[in-house]
Amino acid sequence: MAQRSSTLKVLAEHLGISIATVSRALAGNPTVAEQTRERVAKAARAHGYVPNVAARQLVSGRSGFAGFILPVRGPSFVDSYLGEFLTGLGEGLVEHGVDLFLATSQPGQSELSVLRHVIESGRADGVVVTRVAEDDERVAYLRKRGVPFVMHGRLLDEDAPVSWLDTDSGTAFGEAFEMLYDLGHRRFGLVSITDRMTFRHLRERGLRQAIARRGDDTVELEVVAAPRFDRGAIVDAVGELLTRPRRPTAVIGLFDEVALLVLEGAARAGLKVPEDLSVVGFDNVAASGYAPPGLTTFDAGTRSSAREIGRMLISVIDNRNEAPLQRLVRPELVLRGSHGPAPFGPLVR
Amino acid sequence: MAQRSSTLKVLAEHLGISIATVSRALAGNPTVAEQTRERVAKAARAHGYVPNVAARQLVSGRSGFAGFILPVRGPSFVDSYLGEFLTGLGEGLVEHGVDLFLATSQPGQSELSVLRHVIESGRADGVVVTRVAEDDERVAYLRKRGVPFVMHGRLLDEDAPVSWLDTDSGTAFGEAFEMLYDLGHRRFGLVSITDRMTFRHLRERGLRQAIARRGDDTVELEVVAAPRFDRGAIVDAVGELLTRPRRPTAVIGLFDEVALLVLEGAARAGLKVPEDLSVVGFDNVAASGYAPPGLTTFDAGTRSSAREIGRMLISVIDNRNEAPLQRLVRPELVLRGSHGPAPFGPLVR
DNA sequence: GTAGGAATTGCAAACGTTTGCAAGAAACTC
DNA sequence: GAGTTTCTTGCAAACGTTTGCAATTCCTAC
Numbered sequence: 001m002a003q004r005s006s007t008l009k010v011l012a013e014h015l016g017i018s019i020a021t022v023s024r025a026l027a028g029n030p031t032v033a034e035q036t037r038e039r040v041a042k043a044a045r046a047h048g049y050v051p052n053v054a055a056r057q058l059v060s061g062r063s064g065f066a067g068f069i070l071p072v073r074g075p076s077f078v079d080s081y082l083g084e085f086l087t088g089l090g091e092g093l094v095e096h097g098v099d100l101f102l103a104t105s106q107p108g109q110s111e112l113s114v115l116r117h118v119i120e121s122g123r124a125d126g127v128v129v130t131r132v133a134e135d136d137e138r139v140a141y142l143r144k145r146g147v148p149f150v151m152h153g154r155l156l157d158e159d160a161p162v163s164w165l166d167t168d169s170g171t172a173f174g175e176a177f178e179m180l181y182d183l184g185h186r187r188f189g190l191v192s193i194t195d196r197m198t199f200r201h202l203r204e205r206g207l208r209q210a211i212a213r214r215g216d217d218t219v220e221l222e223v224v225a226a227p228r229f230d231r232g233a234i235v236d237a238v239g240e241l242l243t244r245p246r247r248p249t250a251v252i253g254l255f256d257e258v259a260l261l262v263l264e265g266a267a268r269a270g271l272k273v274p275e276d277l278s279v280v281g282f283d284n285v286a287a288s289g290y291a292p293p294g295l296t297t298f299d300a301g302t303r304s305s306a307r308e309i310g311r312m313l314i315s316v317i318d319n320r321n322e323a324p325l326q327r328l329v330r331p332e333l334v335l336r337g338s339h340g341p342a343p344f345g346p347l348v349r
Numbered sequence: 350m351a352q353r354s355s356t357l358k359v360l361a362e363h364l365g366i367s368i369a370t371v372s373r374a375l376a377g378n379p380t381v382a383e384q385t386r387e388r389v390a391k392a393a394r395a396h397g398y399v400p401n402v403a404a405r406q407l408v409s410g411r412s413g414f415a416g417f418i419l420p421v422r423g424p425s426f427v428d429s430y431l432g433e434f435l436t437g438l439g440e441g442l443v444e445h446g447v448d449l450f451l452a453t454s455q456p457g458q459s460e461l462s463v464l465r466h467v468i469e470s471g472r473a474d475g476v477v478v479t480r481v482a483e484d485d486e487r488v489a490y491l492r493k494r495g496v497p498f499v500m501h502g503r504l505l506d507e508d509a510p511v512s513w514l515d516t517d518s519g520t521a522f523g524e525a526f527e528m529l530y531d532l533g534h535r536r537f538g539l540v541s542i543t544d545r546m547t548f549r550h551l552r553e554r555g556l557r558q559a560i561a562r563r564g565d566d567t568v569e570l571e572v573v574a575a576p577r578f579d580r581g582a583i584v585d586a587v588g589e590l591l592t593r594p595r596r597p598t599a600v601i602g603l604f605d606e607v608a609l610l611v612l613e614g615a616a617r618a619g620l621k622v623p624e625d626l627s628v629v630g631f632d633n634v635a636a637s638g639y640a641p642p643g644l645t646t647f648d649a650g651t652r653s654s655a656r657e658i659g660r661m662l663i664s665v666i667d668n669r670n671e672a673p674l675q676r677l678v679r680p681e682l683v684l685r686g687s688h689g690p691a692p693f694g695p696l697v698r
Numbered sequence: 699g700t701a702g703g704a705a706t707t708g709c710a711a712a713c714g715t716t717t718g719c720a721a722g723a724a725a726c727t728c
Numbered sequence: 729g730a731g732t733t734t735c736t737t738g739c740a741a742a743c744g745t746t747t748g749c750a751a752t753t754c755c756t757a758c
Contacts, residue, residue, distance in 0.1 A: 020716080024717085027716085052713085052714050053715095054713080054714075058714080060715085
């Protein structure tokens, strides 16, 4: 049987003083005499006293937890994003003594209803929202309810007074275009997926803006989108794109998993990378370093972003009425082997 | 300002009955009249009542949370294990209404002290322990303290009355040997790391046992171990192994990341895989499918194991005095391109 | 009509903490 | 030495639940 941990009452009786004084002494309250404080601290250490969080929460109204709803995933969806994100988030929160609370939605249950439960039951003082969608019902609920939260990603409505940290993937996509343009590429492809997450739009917009900014009429852009994140569907879309008579010489994948499938599609279509085709991704997943010839991509810095999000959330929880916090972080271009000069000959013009 | 969620008191006043009755009605206690129960249920729904977990925990002594201490990681350590594991664990727990609680250790802090805090503060009713080491101080503490816990992995002491689920990687390593032996290989290498985690021993032992069982004196096994999980150190160890005069024709990596570095080392040493060298790993990380020629490995089924661990933990929490639960799951061989017949000629004998 | 029992409800304590207020002790001021 | 201030401590309420026990009401049986 597990022995109960010590309580304030036990300490107080042992020291012959009141519970209140013990509590204040441990809290470092300056009204308690220095000598008393030391006695209490010593006894607490000796007893291995650790305050009961439930009792503390009950009176303070604060749980000391930040909440995170685990995204619902297909049976075989695998990536390192979640692990990196949670590691970083934990690091950012623990600096301020806040712990992380994870809720999972059950099969039939919406993420919103889980979120509602987490908040209403007082399990979390604030939450982190990832995979932000266009009309995100979670965000709508949190705003209405006045719950502190920070998003990883942005809404399309730039003026919404909500706190977020986003990777500036739009600019990154523009940067990718610039680099490829300078290498002589004029015919571009973007392999996307139809999804309600906002980053899809932001990336496509960033790419189009960079193209427009360049002001070269000979630049073409073809966008193909698979109906969902499905290996087969994406491979098909890629195959179709690469076998067109005027196929692109440079293809950007919406994120690395897509770009890796572009590499696969290229091999299947008999195209050599980077000689016949340049490919660029986004995220820098581990596999990008292993897939030949090495995927040129952007490192999103998930872990450090998450760390910063943790800190932002603490700040949002502490000063509710302040202006929202918004941060855009710059992803870093990782040059590997999948980009190169545009091929010469009939393919180009 | 966030509006407070409804409480039992509010419901009771609204219905003109006592708090106790409301509580019992919602708990489905049969002593409350059917009619009353319905009225209460309706009012609770109307008010969006969600019980306060802190209050409930305070009286029940149960937090309703399972704890997990995030492993301390180097700045750039990346894999998908954590994400998969947490996803599965959440799935296993949520079936029983238990939520997951994540604690992070701060830079200078030992994992044990975090664990202690989590337990003593009543944050978690039970915990999951991963990366089991030989003389694991966390396990010692939990046993002594009588805290319910389940390990992912085993202790070397097979008779210890603790609950665990482990992937039978020892048998898998034996299986890998059998397959390679049947392909004609006789000279084997194992690339390991010196680490206090128990799986290292279990895998090596499984391999040695399979070799002994085969009873062929011409089989040789060379084990090299890098001092820690460090890219450079492993690459060096691999390079040394592969340039020996009597180099192995088949190399097994302790886990996929190691095996991937073996592939890299082979390329550097001018060896073709699988013609000159067969390589087998363990884990089936995403990159294994992308690194040419595709790493032959074992799928550890992390997510489903974690799901089962969640269920086991619930069971351990519910019947503390029962015999420990122990499960060995069989990993699945994933055949890709990195294994093949043993090369002929002077290299073989 | 009354005793006995069953069904339903309420009272109040308990869980372990924090904190406003008041009380006591000590130290100063004149 | 009385009045005042400053330190230090204790009392008790509060947070929102659950639950043992007592109280009330309503039947049923004789």
